[in-house]
Structure formats: structure tokens, C-alpha cells
Amino acid sequence: MEMETDRIILRRWQEEDADALYRYASDAEVGPRAGWPPHQSIESSRSIIRNLFTNDRTWAVVWKATHEPIGCIGYLLAPDSHIPLGDKEAEVGYWIGRPYWNKGICTEALRLLVDYCSHTMGFKTLWGTHFTDNRASGRVMEKCDFSDTGRTQHCSDLYGGNIKPVRVLKLSINS
Numbered sequence: 001m002e003m004e005t006d007r008i009i010l011r012r013w014q015e016e017d018a019d020a021l022y023r024y025a026s027d028a029e030v031g032p033r034a035g036w037p038p039h040q041s042i043e044s045s046r047s048i049i050r051n052l053f054t055n056d057r058t059w060a061v062v063w064k065a066t067h068e069p070i071g072c073i074g075y076l077l078a079p080d081s082h083i084p085l086g087d088k089e090a091e092v093g094y095w096i097g098r099p100y101w102n103k104g105i106c107t108e109a110l111r112l113l114v115d116y117c118s119h120t121m122g123f124k125t126l127w128g129t130h131f132t133d134n135r136a137s138g139r140v141m142e143k144c145d146f147s148d149t150g151r152t153q154h155c156s157d158l159y160g161g162n163i164k165p166v167r168v169l170k171l172s173i174n175s
Helices: 015-025 042-053 105-120 135-143
Strands: 008-011 058-063 068-076 089-096 125-131 147-153 166-172
Touching (some): 089 105, 089 135, 105 135
Parallel strands (some): 089 125
Antiparallel strands (some): 008 058, 058 068, 068 089, 125 166, 147 166
């Protein structure tokens, strides 16, 4: 299933996206902000596409002007989530390549995902986390009506998550 706005398309990852994925995911400023280590090779990016991104919960964020994947968005279900989830709940996550920061692209993508999670998947609650030193990620969620729960926690399964806390946000969906 594809979703789109005037500027982006959310579509399934394909193995031929490995070069573009590596281009953005090898940047040392990108992955650690989202909780994963920078990619080390095109082949490791291809393996991540095959083993982590080939599912019905993860999309490439494609810039329409170039048809190139520039980021990733998706959701996690229990027990893969970084926080405890109940029935009809999911945790969202996203990242975008550094040349595309501060252009509202993650907000556009998250709005598409929220709509999909609400109307297609029937989730009642969406959760999101971001490292407390990555305020830009929190602002994306806030622009999409996520609320601060007042909780912070460490997530040992995130790269850097033993050292840095994450802030927990929540969106209650009234469908």
C-alpha cells in the first residue's frame, strides 16, 4: 500500500533502494538520533532492507521530485516496541536524511501514518519516543497532536539508549 502527499510517497522498501538507504543512513548524525548505529556498507543497508524493512509496517519515505528514498517511517507492535503496548496500540518511529531536515517532511509522513494506523489498522492509541536531546523529533510528534506523558525512560534496545533517556508521547485516536 502506498500513501502520498504533494511532496512525498510512502511505499514499501525494495532491495534496489540499498544505495539511497546507505547514502542517508551512513551519516553519523542520523542513526544515533533515532536509536540505531550508522550503516557501514551498502550491503549492510541491503541486509537491513531484507531483514528489517520487508514487512507491512515499514515504508520508505520517497521524495517525489527525485523518486529517491530519503528516510523511513513505520510502527512497532508488542513485543518489538520500546515501551509496553496494549491491544489496538502501536509505537511509531521515523527518520529522514539530513539534507531534508527542517522541511516538514517527517511531519507530513507521520500524518499519513497516523491516518493509516487509525483508519486502516484501527489502532486506538499511538505512542512515540525520542531521545530527550532530539527535540526536533518531539516537535514532529507534537505537530501531529501527540501529547507529552511526562514519562522518560531508558531503552536498552536502542543504540545509546542505556545512556540517554527517551521522552514518551501518546496520541489517543477517536475514530
